[in-house]
Amino acid sequence: MTDQKARAETLRGLHTGKMLVLPNVWDAASAEVVAEAGFPAVATASAAVSAMLGYPDGEGAPWQEMFAAAGRVARAVSVPVTVDAEAGYGLAPREFVDRLLETGAVGCNLEDTDHATGGLVDAGEHAQRLADIRSAASDAGVPIVVNARVDTFLGDRGIPEADRLAEAVRRGRLYREAGADCVYPIGVRRRDDLAALVTELGCPVNGNVGEELDLAALRELGVARVSYGPRFYRAALEGFKTAIKNL
Incomplete structure (x- = not known):
């Protein structure tokens, strides 16, 4: 627990100062590649891990298998x-x-999608859940780093496009007040939207690389953390397919 506490504090510290870039991994081998390349932390991608295990994304895989992979x-x-x-x-x-700490991890993404309905969970209820997780982590003696994902910009979550930014700000503020260390408005594609989120939330924000948002743009906007999701897993699989076809 002492080692995990130190790693959690290290991970939290990486969200200030230089932008934290996380090329997401899916297994031990890909994690070793990222660590050996000099990245200061490793993040998994659920879509990649579940695909590697043979299940669909969106909590399609048993949590026991997902945590075992972690x-x-x-x-x-x-x-x-x-x-x-x-x-x-x-x-x-x-x-x-407890199950997260058993894996040896010291941080997590938690999203506000309701996978039973395909919509979003009530923001207040989710904020309370985040607060309860923060409290449980304190009781366990390891201040895990919580990256609260806000899914309003995902087009299939039932939020009209005109309302997505305001709702992301509202939810992000609630989650931050509940104890989240970083807010992750996944699916933001427009530079202006992300700039507004960084300003309005006033806390570490997780961004994604996109057409308008390369690493330089994200750094200029003040994004604290960048993740890639299953992008590198899919690229690796495509490389494997190409190699097989060329045999």
Whole structure:
């Protein structure tokens, strides 16, 4: 626990100052590649991990298998590991924290999608869940780093396009007040929207690389953290397919 506490504090510190870039991984081998390249932390991508395990994304894989995969990632590297834990798999806050810490990870993504309905969970209820997870982590003695994903910009979540920015700000503020360390408005494609989120939230924000948002643009906007999701997993698979076709 002492080592995990130190790694959690290290990961939290990486959200200030220089932008934290996280090329997301899916297994021990890909984690080793990222760590050996000099990245100071490793993050998993649920879509990539679930695909590697043979399940669809969106909590289609059993949480036991997802956490087992995360454990193999954490054992393979010495840098802090943060896990894409989707919506938390319906685990009670203390059980969620205990199972996460058992993997050796010290951080997590938690999204506000309701996978039973395909919409978004109530923002207040999700904020309370984040607060309960923060409290459980404190009780466990490891201040895990919580990256609160806000899914309003995903087009299939039922939020009209005109309302997505305002709703993302509202939710992000609630999640930050509940104890989230970073807010992750996934799916933002427009530079102006992301700039507004960074300004309005006033806390570390996780961005994604896109057509208008390369690493230089994200750095200029003041984004604290950048993740890639399953992009590198899919690229690796395409490379494998090409190699096989050329045999």
